Amino acid sequence: MSRVIARCEQLATITDSPGSITRIYLSPAYMQGLALVAEWMQQAGMTTWVDAAGNQWGRFACANPDAPTLIIGSHLDTVPNAGKFDGILGVVTGIEVVERLVQTGKTLPFHLEVVGFGDEEGLRFEASMLGSRAAIGKWEDALLELTDAQGMTLEKALLECGLNPHDYPKADRSKDNLLGFWEVHMEQGPVLEVENLPVGVVSAIAGARRFKVMVEGEFGHAGTVPMMLRQDALAATAEIILMIEKNAQIHGLVATVGHIKAYPNAVNVIPGMVEFTVDIRSDDDALREKVMNLMFHSSEAISMQRGLDIYWKEYHWAPARACHVDFRQLFEQSISEQKVHVKTLVSGAGHDAMNMASITDIGMIFVRCKGGISHNPAESVEPEDADLAVETVLLALDKLAICYLEKQGVTP
Numbered sequence: 381m382s383r384v385i386a387r388c389e390q391l392a393t394i395t396d397s398p399g400s401i402t403r404i405y406l407s408p409a410y411m412q413g414l415a416l417v418a419e420w421m422q423q424a425g426m427t428t429w430v431d432a433a434g435n436q437w438g439r440f441a442c443a444n445p446d447a448p449t450l451i452i453g454s455h456l457d458t459v460p461n462a463g464k465f466d467g468i469l470g471v472v473t474g475i476e477v478v479e480r481l482v483q484t485g486k487t488l489p490f491h492l493e494v495v496g497f498g499d500e501e502g503l504r505f506e507a508s509m510l511g512s513r514a515a516i517g518k519w520e521d522a523l524l525e526l527t528d529a530q531g532m533t534l535e536k537a538l539l540e541c542g543l544n545p546h547d548y549p550k551a552d553r554s555k556d557n558l559l560g561f562w563e564v565h566m567e568q569g570p571v572l573e574v575e576n577l578p579v580g581v582v583s584a585i586a587g588a589r590r591f592k593v594m595v596e597g598e599f600g601h602a603g604t605v606p607m608m609l610r611q612d613a614l615a616a617t618a619e620i621i622l623m624i625e626k627n628a629q630i631h632g633l634v635a636t637v638g639h640i641k642a643y644p645n646a647v648n649v650i651p652g653m654v655e656f657t658v659d660i661r662s663d664d665d666a667l668r669e670k671v672m673n674l675m676f677h678s679s680e681a682i683s684m685q686r687g688l689d690i691y692w693k694e695y696h697w698a699p700a701r702a703c704h705v706d707f708r709q710l711f712e713q714s715i716s717e718q719k720v721h722v723k724t725l726v727s728g729a730g731h732d733a734m735n736m737a738s739i740t741d742i743g744m745i746f747v748r749c750k751g752g753i754s755h756n757p758a759e760s761v762e763p764e765d766a767d768l769a770v771e772t773v774l775l776a777l778d779k780l781a782i783c784y785l786e787k788q789g790v791t792p
């Protein structure tokens with residue numbers, strides 16, 4: 381049995397709601413999970429601490445105190461009724477890597493840290509990735525006033541976990557001498573499974589824009605208003621949704637209308653107003669802007685033709701983040717050395733690495749998962765795939781050490 385998988389299984393037994401896996405950011409189970417992870421980190425030979433934002437850190441220091449630090453990690457919080465691997469896999473993989481280095485007596489010319497971030501899922505405080513946001517120095521006092529559904533502030537939640545909320549500047553790693561951030565994550569999609577590959581190299585994390593769209597027409601009686609005289613907002617929306625789908629297909633990106641509400645939503649009333657959301661993602665920001673503009677204009681044309689008004693309101697924007705080409709090459713070489721075909725793919729989902737990209741270079745490896753399922757108890761990762769990911773990181777570390785020493789003018 382793979383120790384990585386066994387540890388993911390063990391962590392899954394720590395939950396806020398018995399019978400399912402739930403460890404929401406700063407909940408009792410979340411903090412209990414950190415304690416177990418800290419224990420593993422210490423067993424592996426790391427010094428550990430929890431920062432002011434509730435992130436769990438472990439450090440495997442090298443001999444030279446002035447050397448830079450490579451961080452490996454992912455997140456330890458979960459969605460409600462989660463699976464065992466989303467986020468957790470990357471943290472446990474990092475610990476396993478250190479344990480293997482120590483067992484084999486290997487040293488590195490740089491420090492290695494493993495991090496388990498909190499709040500990647502962003503479910504509690506109407507903000508997302510608070511953990512890695514603290515690490516990149518993007519917390520401010522106003523954040524502490526955010527409240528959860530029970531009205532508890534982030535400040536109080538941190539205090540209840542025994543953390544000092546006002547210490548958050550100490551969690552900021554942006555001024556540190558960092559070599560990079562590596563994240564191993566389950567794919568959360570079906571590509572690797574379809575291609576029968578255990579791991580893949582992430583080229584970039586897709587950027588995303590999200591909009592709330594409102595279509596305004598005329599309410600009317602379903603029996604008395606002739607078809608020619610209607611301004612049916614729902615029928616117009618149907619046409620707009622198909623236009624969005626078609627544009628995404630033609631231009632090779634992803635766009636989704638995932639939420640829709642028709643008013644008054646009654647069987648015998650012509651819908652006079654509709655609200656829906658649009659989520660559009662691509663690793664190519666310029667392409668996404670171009671397609672987005674096409675969608676704006678087409679939706680306006682459709683609305684005008686039908687005598688309706690349409691309003692787009694953006695509420696989320698994140699640029700694409702490329703993984704560093706050097707890290708990609710290290711991973712690609714390490715994978716092909718293990719006689720595995722190298723597959724490069726874009727991450728459609730957001731990850732902590734996205735935040736970390738603003739303070740250091742990032743690299744990501746995806747691990748195959750069953751059926752592309754995530755955020756669900758059915759999440760499944762094969763032990764051999766997890767072990768291959770560990771081996772890939774170890775090989776890549778060897779190569780990074782050589783590159784690093786070469787750059788320092790030291791011949792290994």
Ligand SMILES: [Zn+2]
Nearest residue numbers: 455466467500
């Ligand atoms: Zn995740």
